[in-house]
Amino acid sequence: MALNHTSKLFALFILAVFVLVPDVAFAAADAAKEAGEALVGAPKPTRADYPMIGGLNARTLAWGFAQMHLFLAAFVLAVPMFSIVMEYIGHLTKDERYDSMAHEFMKITMSAYSLTALFGGTLALTLFLFYPHLMGYLMKVFRGQFLIYALLFLLESVTLYIYYYSWNALRYGNRKWFHMSIGLVLNTVGLSLMFIANAWATFMMSPSGVDPATGAVIGTVWEATRNPLWNPVNLHRFIANIAYGGAIVGGYAAYMFLAEKRAEVKAHYDWMGYTSNFIAIAGFLPLPFAGYWLMAEIYAYSQQMGITAMGGILAWLFIIQAVLIGTIMLAANYYLWCGLMRTDRGAQYAKYVKYIAVVIVGGFLVWVTPHSLILTTDEIRLLGGTHHKFLGPLGIMPAKNTAVNLMLVFTFLSLQMFYRSSRVPTVSWAKAGNMVIIALYIIGCTNIVFAGLYGYITPTVYKVGASVPQVVSTLSIIVFSVIIDIFMLRGAKSEKVHWGRMSERSQYALFVLPVAFTWLMGLMGYIRSSLRTHWHVYTVMKDQSPDAYIPTIGQAGNTITVITLSFMAIMVFVFWLSRLGSTSQVKPS
Amino acid sequence: MTFARVMIFSLFTLLAFTGFANLVPQVQGDPPVEEKIDVGSIDMAGMVLLGEKLFSGKGTCTLCHNDMGRAPDLLGIDLAKEFPERIADKSYEGIAKGKTGPKAIEEYIMESLVDPSKYVVPGYGKKGSNDKISPMPKADTAPIELSKVEMNAVTAFLQDKAGISPTVPLPSADEAPKATGNDEDEENEPATTGVAAITKYGCATCHDLEGSEADIGPKLNGLAKRMTDAKILEAIVKPNVVIAKGFEADMMPDDFGEQMRFSELNLIVEYLKKLPE
Numbered sequence A: 001m002a003l004n005h006t007s008k009l010f011a012l013f014i015l016a017v018f019v020l021v022p023d024v025a026f027a028a029a030d031a032a033k034e035a036g037e038a039l040v041g042a043p044k045p046t047r048a049d050y051p052m053i054g055g056l057n058a059r060t061l062a063w064g065f066a067q068m069h070l071f072l073a074a075f076v077l078a079v080p081m082f083s084i085v086m087e088y089i090g091h092l093t094k095d096e097r098y099d100s101m102a103h104e105f106m107k108i109t110m111s112a113y114s115l116t117a118l119f120g121g122t123l124a125l126t127l128f129l130f131y132p133h134l135m136g137y138l139m140k141v142f143r144g145q146f147l148i149y150a151l152l153f154l155l156e157s158v159t160l161y162i163y164y165y166s167w168n169a170l171r172y173g174n175r176k177w178f179h180m181s182i183g184l185v186l187n188t189v190g191l192s193l194m195f196i197a198n199a200w201a202t203f204m205m206s207p208s209g210v211d212p213a214t215g216a217v218i219g220t221v222w223e224a225t226r227n228p229l230w231n232p233v234n235l236h237r238f239i240a241n242i243a244y245g246g247a248i249v250g251g252y253a254a255y256m257f258l259a260e261k262r263a264e265v266k267a268h269y270d271w272m273g274y275t276s277n278f279i280a281i282a283g284f285l286p287l288p289f290a291g292y293w294l295m296a297e298i299y300a301y302s303q304q305m306g307i308t309a310m311g312g313i314l315a316w317l318f319i320i321q322a323v324l325i326g327t328i329m330l331a332a333n334y335y336l337w338c339g340l341m342r343t344d345r346g347a348q349y350a351k352y353v354k355y356i357a358v359v360i361v362g363g364f365l366v367w368v369t370p371h372s373l374i375l376t377t378d379e380i381r382l383l384g385g386t387h388h389k390f391l392g393p394l395g396i397m398p399a400k401n402t403a404v405n406l407m408l409v410f411t412f413l414s415l416q417m418f419y420r421s422s423r424v425p426t427v428s429w430a431k432a433g434n435m436v437i438i439a440l441y442i443i444g445c446t447n448i449v450f451a452g453l454y455g456y457i458t459p460t461v462y463k464v465g466a467s468v469p470q471v472v473s474t475l476s477i478i479v480f481s482v483i484i485d486i487f488m489l490r491g492a493k494s495e496k497v498h499w500g501r502m503s504e505r506s507q508y509a510l511f512v513l514p515v516a517f518t519w520l521m522g523l524m525g526y527i528r529s530s531l532r533t534h535w536h537v538y539t540v541m542k543d544q545s546p547d548a549y550i551p552t553i554g555q556a557g558n559t560i561t562v563i564t565l566s567f568m569a570i571m572v573f574v575f576w577l578s579r580l581g582s583t584s585q586v587k588p589s
Numbered sequence B: 001m002t003f004a005r006v007m008i009f010s011l012f013t014l015l016a017f018t019g020f021a022n023l024v025p026q027v028q029g030d031p032p033v034e035e036k037i038d039v040g041s042i043d044m045a046g047m048v049l050l051g052e053k054l055f056s057g058k059g060t061c062t063l064c065h066n067d068m069g070r071a072p073d074l075l076g077i078d079l080a081k082e083f084p085e086r087i088a089d090k091s092y093e094g095i096a097k098g099k100t101g102p103k104a105i106e107e108y109i110m111e112s113l114v115d116p117s118k119y120v121v122p123g124y125g126k127k128g129s130n131d132k133i134s135p136m137p138k139a140d141t142a143p144i145e146l147s148k149v150e151m152n153a154v155t156a157f158l159q160d161k162a163g164i165s166p167t168v169p170l171p172s173a174d175e176a177p178k179a180t181g182n183d184e185d186e187e188n189e190p191a192t193t194g195v196a197a198i199t200k201y202g203c204a205t206c207h208d209l210e211g212s213e214a215d216i217g218p219k220l221n222g223l224a225k226r227m228t229d230a231k232i233l234e235a236i237v238k239p240n241v242v243i244a245k246g247f248e249a250d251m252m253p254d255d256f257g258e259q260m261r262f263s264e265l266n267l268i269v270e271y272l273k274k275l276p277e
């Protein structure tokens, strides 16, 4: 039995290695292609070349299927990532609860997996039907990579099933390590899948490996893959997916908590909700920084594209983004504050909540207050066409940077407070340690505020520079407090956490998270696609379809809402399915 | 019951986001519309006007060239002073080097369009390039893709702004832009006669034209005596710059400039000039 597993693992490992060296696979495809073919440019379809099928709106269909596929895929990719971490924690701490929870997470994922494939297939079909020229061109650029994607998908299915179904068979001792290795392969395959799909999406924004004048394919697949925006999007999506997965599982836990009557089950789901919220926040904290990096790379690739993003039509989108992110932060914090009820020492921290709330709400207000130069409809129209005046570097002024950083710091403080409320340090230097942490917060926040003020008085071009010390301060506070806490709380006296001692209202915060996250993700997808303006592949292949325009924010918002609703309906179905699997009818007597 | 409560709550959250998205200004981003230029009939005033249109439209110049500091605010700064100073700058090595006069300005502008990195205005270079590389995309390649005639028009517009009479050549027949794949809709066929253009844009609903006897707008007879071609053009495209005596601003629609073809605008001006006194 063990041998059987070992050999399977070995085979999977070999495949994973093959996948991880994309050049090997691509080079093979390239070699076949090399045989001196004349350079042909990107296709130039005319409006009449876009198939019209039964009056269907091609873009809305593709948009819907792509977004559904992305939602599901993000969830399906993210859960195994934190499952394996949790499995590892369970193994280290010998606390079975972690293991069972990771298993339960996976159970939900399994029912979502086939739906992911279904939507992926439908998306591919839609794209090939309605955009044959574009897809033909992308096939030419990426050649064998589509096959690799398909192969990886197969591999993902196999590993996912093995990982889930072998859970109980490989639960303890050395077998656990086998199991975690399978999980590792699963995650490697999953990430590779996402990176490949990202290559296509980012190639359309910042094409490389093709002749800039004609679009003729002159480079290797690897060159097209490694386009300027590939890695920034890889990182941003990787982190966002984790936060997203956490938020969704949190919604599930909250629902189970509300629906349950039995105290011990309630306690379990309360703990699951807390852990999911923790994952969501942990994924969330670095996101703005990854977002900034992405935006900075967009500017570096094309200032025109960068300004298109932060100016005119899309500028307002970033205000909406701010509102959503603010909502997410408030909800996550509110949940943490309610959590202080769970310990008897919590009350001692509760008195600080109002100050944190002031900072978070204040920061939120600063962030959503439109920069004085935000445009009215008329002003935008006046500037004409697709492009508009823009709102200063990165559209987010020093005041906003300051607000965001302070909000992040204080969200982390909420998290730290709850963590502390159940642990009493016993080390002799506890007092000194606490003083250091407090000093860290004070110095860090002062630094953030002063860097913000400095940003105000320096000329435009240097404003972006002012945000670096702010980010460094934020990260330092987080990293150093974690390190100090680790040492200080060694052998700490733990207080009892009364899991389940949570108000009903607090659970609703856990529903705000997935709803806001899902909608936000849809919104960002709209921004990403809109940046290409009237191009399928920016600067290389024009979009001549009737839908080559950027829809208004309202239209986009309505579409995203409909998609989000469909996704919610599907998730309800998925959760119901996973419950169904574990209910059995009582045998009639 | 719990299920219903949770769903209603989630729906409410979702509706709040949707509502907010519908409250902010709503603007659709249309792809640039190809200007069909009537080679042969367009004059310099038409070129300047076309240039102005391209500057904020297809050329996307206003995206960067505005008062936000990313690029020289070409509409705000004193071009008559700035352009000669750039050419006289020690580090300028372009084709207009050592020259003065309107033609030199034309060459400088044209060079800025097709080879922006030839001379980078100090302080505006790409980050880390020490003002050696311009962040401005070449105007004649993707994504902007202005034709030669269009670049001439933009140059004419900027020369005009700098207070010089444009020196660019008027387009000749063989420079007519090639028809692109993006064919216009049927109903947007350009009008081919003055009367057709007047009818298409409904001028007669306000002005007494073709016997409509409308009196919302002033009588347009005898315009040629009162106004130059350029002024007539302006009165149509930017009606609120000069208001006819006895009438109020904001009465005449100010978006004809966006809707009309140049050929149509020319036809209308010709038509108006020929009206009996």
Ligand code: HEM
Binding pocket: A070, A074, A233, A236, A237, A240, A241, A244, A284, A287, A288, A289, A290, A291, A292, A294, A295, A325, A328, A517, A520, A521, A524, A525, A527, A528
């Ligand atoms: C404030 C700085 C940020 C900027 C400039 C930014 C920018 C972007 C852009 C341009 C995209 C489209 C790329 C893509 O489709 O992957 C994107 C995607 C996304 N962003 Fe951000 N972002 C920022 C912060 C955040 C934050 C704080 C969150 C978390 C709440 C977030 C969540 C997302 C999500 C969920 C996606 C979709 C990822 C996916 O498609 O898998 N972003 N972001």
